[in-house]
Amino acid sequence: MHLSAQEEYGLRCLLRLALDEGEGVMRVQDIAEAEGLSPEYVSKLMRVLRLGGLVDSTRGACGGYRLSQTADSITLWDAIEVLGGSFFPECFCEAHPGIRRDCARADDCSIRVLWRTVSDLVRGGLSRVSLADLKRGEEAMRTWLTTDVSWVSEALAGSTPRARGEGA
């Protein structure tokens, strides 16, 4: 249940391009310097983003990368889908049958419903935040998320986690 390095660093590179939106192309070296990553690693990440259709590249001298669409039309879910995929992909149960051919819980699995729900909530939430939204600074982002974004404020309201031992 961890964010992978590729998801994290790939998103940083994407946000860097968003911050540079409208300024022509950005070279790998520029992105690497801005983000504190090695140019080799940035190259690899940009390839993933390009194959995923999120950025366009121009080769040769004066070449570089730019977003394939405007920053406000690329959602964080688009980015995560390209960089790492779903929290609970369709094939998960099929891929985790244990030592049997079919999962012991194939017929009736409450866990599956739970993860599917969490996955849908995360996907739904990330689909409503764009790269343009991320371009605000940290403090503005915090304010926006906790006060202006209804799906967050509603979910956070009354979300005191149940203490262990408190009962159902």
Place this chain on the structure above:
Amino acid sequence: MHLSAQEEYGLRCLLRLALDEGEGVMRVQDIAEAEGLSPEYVSKLMRVLRLGGLVDSTRGACGGYRLSQTADSITLWDAIEVLGGSFFPECFCEAHPGIRRDCARADDCSIRVLWRTVSDLVRGGLSRVSLADLKRGEEAMRTWLTTDVSWVSEALAGSTPRARGEGA
């Protein structure tokens, strides 16, 4: 952003103990057969759960495992914390500085706020579902989650993901 095998299979073992609640202890072999896993693997998973304080063990003949508390007082967040840890742990930024000593975004990082928020929402949600809740069947669980659990139904309401290219 994937669920790990240890999280998935460990939770299945824990749920198996919950289903057996009140029936004395359950042997590794029983759990393994019920879940379709190898006894060796179940042993390893049970060790993690025991070190995490979620289950108690009895050694020797007639020994086995049981939940350390009632099923309704162990939340899914308790389980995930022991089996895999947070989606976005406190140390994440410190552990991903790139090639610099300090992260290039240490001072102002809108991404950090975003992941922290998602992480808090997942933790809050999972803290309000217990092993006892999981003991219902799949269909009952689905109904319960989508209609009775306010934080889910509120979050799902109006959660049509924004299509790519639709704009902000």
Place this chain on the structure above:
DNA sequence: TAAAAACTATACAGAGTTGTCTAGATTATT
């Protein structure tokens, strides 16, 4: 006290992830 039942601990190979390295292909400029 010996044997069987059952958990405990650690080592290990295979697979996936991470980040680097090297060589190649394409384009602008002179």
Place this chain on the structure above:
DNA sequence: AATAATCTAGACAACTCTGTATAGTTTTTA
């Protein structure tokens, strides 16, 4: 046409995760 700038592709070693294997410890029972 030659050179420099820049992206492209794939190999690779170190690390982590996954699941198995093996040997050890504790408890019950006869």
